[in-house]
Amino acid sequence: MSLTFYYAPMSTASMTDVVIHELGVPCERVKLDLKGGDGKKPEFLKVNPNAKVPAIVHEGTAIFESAAITLYLGEAFGVEKGLFPAPGPKRGEAMKWIVWSNVSLGDAVRRFTWNTMPWTGPADEKNEKAGERAKGDIAAHLKILDDALAGKEYLLGTYTLVDTHLHAFTDWIRSMHFDFAPYTNVAAWSQRCGARPAYQKVMSAGAHG
Ligand SMILES: N[C@@H](CCC(=O)N[C@@H](CS)C(=O)NCC(=O)O)C(=O)O
Known part of the structure; x- marks a missing residue:
């Protein structure tokens, strides 16, 4: 399983950080210095062309927007842990x-x-x-x-x-x-x-x- 989490401390990404901690899923954490311009670097723009955190890459697929990430991680890992409802x-x-x-x-x-x-x-x-x-x-x-x-x-x-x-x-x-x-x-x-x-x-x- 490969999951990468792109974040900056004390940002919208903190929401995703708590979601990942609640789920207890292992991930590679990539910290971006937004003021230093990391968000605008070509390698990150390939993950999120909006140049914003949070973003994740799961099994090679990039997902941005914190709401989409919570919904996605909930569906992928939360149901079996009782942290997200099954379809319905x-x-x-x-x-x-x-x-x-x-x-x-x-x-x-x-x-x-x-x-x-x-x-x-x-x-x-x-x-x-x-x-x-x-x-x-x-x-x-x-x-x-x-x-x-x-x-x-x-x-x-x-x-x-x-x-x-x-x-x-x-x-x-x-x-x-x-x-x-x-x-x-x-x-x-x-x-x-x-x-x-x-x-x-x-x-x-x-x-x-
Ligand atoms: N709608 C986006 C908003 C994300 C957002 O605004 N992130 C800010 C940090 S709180 C950001 O990365 N800004 C880029 C910058 O400051 O360069 C989401 O919910 O994921």
């Missing part, structure tokens, strides 16, 4: 939340970071009103997640890679000073997911990961 309606639920996270919640987060964070782009392209609107949209999405978690420990009932994926994403949102206190179900779920050894391991590696 539950699998549909898993797909729904992972795509929702990157597309719907992700859209609000991208607008928020672009308009409010100095590290995303030039100051003269930022728009305060658009930032405020995006902040409200993130709050609306957190409410949707909160409602979905009502009466449940995890999104699909038991812990799955859906929680791994969404928790890594929402914990990054929380780190940008979003108060989860109004979302009591999200706050409790976030603590449960954050206590898992795989998440602790990736986070403790931090910038040196």
Whole structure:
């Protein structure tokens, strides 16, 4: 079995890193220095022409986009480990939340970071009103997640890679000073997911990961 994981510490790739740790699959890790230009090197552009991490190569096939990677690894390795549903309606639920996270919640987060964070782009392209609107949209999405978690420990009932994926994403949102206190179900779920050894391991590696 050959699996290669291309990553940069403290990036979207951390989400995939936690997924790989949860699954316990052996892989070759290739750390990229994005600021140093590794993402734009021809050998990496062959893996991901978008010049972004995460990316994986499994048995010679390159896969990019964090949502696609979680879905793919879940299907390939997660079912037998009880971390991803077998094909059927539950699998549909898993797909729904992972795509929702990157597309719907992700859209609000991208607008928020672009308009409010100095590290995303030039100051003269930022728009305060658009930032405020995006902040409200993130709050609306957190409410949707909160409602979905009502009466449940995890999104699909038991812990799955859906929680791994969404928790890594929402914990990054929380780190940008979003108060989860109004979302009591999200706050409790976030603590449960954050206590898992795989998440602790990736986070403790931090910038040196
Ligand atoms: N939609 C992509 C986004 C990945 C992404 O934006 N990755 C950033 C790091 S967080 C990146 O590699 N940026 C390239 C760079 O900074 O040069 C995914 O979900 O995989």
